[in-house]
Amino acid sequence: MKAKILEEKYTAQAADPNQTIMSAYQNRVLRIYLDKQEAVVEPLRMDFAEKYVGSKGLVIRYMYEDMKPGIDPLGPDNNLYFTTGPMSGTPIPCSGKLSVAAKSPATGTMNDCSVGGHCGIRLKFAGYDMAVFHGQMDKPTYVVIEDDEITFHDASHLWGLTSHEAERELIKEYGTEYSCLSIGPAGENLNYISCINCDYYRQAGRGGIGAVMGSKKLKAILIKGTQGVKVPNIKEVTDRIVEITRTVCVCEDTDYVFDEGTYAFLEACNDGGILPAHNFSAATDIKWDTYNGAVMKKYRLGKRGCGSCALGCGNFMQVGDAIVEGPEYETTAASGPQCDIASIEHNVRFNMVVDDMGMDSISTGMTIAWAMEMAEKGIHDFGVHFGNEEEMIQMVKDMAYRRGAGAELADGVKVASEKWGGTDFAMHSKGLEFPQYEPRGSFAMANSYAVSDRGACHMRSYTPNEEVFAASVPPYTYEDKGIVLYNLGESNAIKFSCCLCDLFGTVDYPLMAELLTMITGREWTVEEMAEVGRRVLNIGRAFNQREGFTREHDIVPQRMFKDKLKGGPADGQVLTEEGFQDILDQYYEIMGWDENGCLPQELLDTL
């Protein structure tokens, strides 16, 4: 069927003298109503685009507008959003990322994930800034978006297959010019730690986003686009973009991305005392040289980046019959040192299995590491033990299918620890498991996890950059850390709203403003980059505030305050409650929030 176009809305927008239609956007939002099997195209809210640019910021603003507070994240009222930005589809380097967002079943907060692959640029080339899935199907379905044609297909034969099996079947039928977004058994079984896979090896990973897709009985989405993206003065603009690609983006500072990818962080984090081990008991691993970048290269078959990438972080690897693009730093740390397993073969196998099952590698690794510690402490034995590879791999599958002890772990450490105990060392904030940076070696990272809009996330305020790698501020202090937290959060918020990849580390506000000005035809200033970043932080907080989140939820597990870190440069470090609360106070004040961490009405009114 052809998507129904709401002409009257476009006409109204065009007739509004206050509204300029910016270039580089498609000015089309695709709304797919699953229960009615209908698709409708409406104009993009340009007022939102001017305030939030695209991707992350834009989608949170849309969620805030579309969804009532208190809805069931796995019920029919939760929408699933796929959102590009103005840079998507242009040759601006590292602009291929797609925001995948919904309310999270794991945290109850808003949840925006950033996925690579080619789905982002293909959605834009299909002619849409955003695709929104409303409602739920009553039987397994896959949806094909091919330019203006939206079709619904029976997926009974795919339901129950792993994510990779389903993608293989679909791509065999449709062809490689389609991008495939799919879920595995974990998403079908509504696990809180399930993900959505894209083009096999890229994931919208966190917060149970796969379960939201599973709740809609949506096994897969295929996207093909043959249309274009228009910008003014395209030859001059492209000349400048190519210059930026070859000088600012691909340069000495980013060489590591093609060389090793995020594997390079292993050495940096280990040396900095923030590579977590043994379920966040230690922060260094003397065996790290058995699974580092040099070892990885022995198993690497090829390099791969996403659509519009200029860096190419992906390492396509094979160890025995385990094949995967990855594992990245996070997956390596979560499945390796956290579980006392020093084996690159295991990291690759774990990565392959979690992807295939459609599970988030960080949350899965951290949930199993917690279960291992539960057994070590004699509290409860889930059948997984530190150092045992086979038990771990088996447990991943049991979690995906909710079998035996796996059923107890399928929804992550928050749910499991509330039932079985061990909450002090259940490493999560707001129900999202910690990523792989040890806060006791980079103090403000604890606050970063605590205030992040979707629970513990390393893609918000990445404080190790300042506290450890650049060493611009001391790592084990609280003074003046609120502003560090804020500045890093603001810059990632605007960067991800442009839809730029985290690894484009050399982009700054003047360059973002220049690029946006060139492609949209609207003047963007450096000051506006900061303003948009702040607004994005605020709209995420506003969504959560409406769901009842306040200061009491901005917390980290007691281990951070009770247990001294073992080993490495940060040996013996531990956080204090007072210090942690001090940084929160500083941060709330900078944000203009009250002491309870809430936005006052006058701030809400500006969003």
Add this chain to the structure above:
Amino acid sequence: MATKRLKFNKALCIGCQLCAQVCSAYKEGEYIPSKARLAIETYYEDGSLKYKDDFCILCGMCMKACPFDAIDMDKGWIHVDPEKCKGCGLCAKKCPKKVVRIRDKMAYICDTCEGDPNCVKTCPHNALTFE
């Protein structure tokens, strides 16, 4: 002087498709890879990383196939005469790399940007060269 040709080193290709986006910008006035005059992509199939490397190798098969003498290579690249081309598609059928695009009764073929290919200037890891 020997004719310069596009060369592709797949070990350096990350499958970003920036080449096709940039090509279409200069040739079509919008970022539209489906109309670009080359298609270099990587994808996964049956557990391996595959490469699709469709670009003009200046073999001249299109020129030989053209019944209207619309194609020449006098300057060292493909030139299609819009007055003579009828868009019959014989050149596209003969092209071994499948990079001739036929639309609106006209053949669109890579002209190496007249000896200064923009795709090569763009390729971030120099997987594409002109030599």
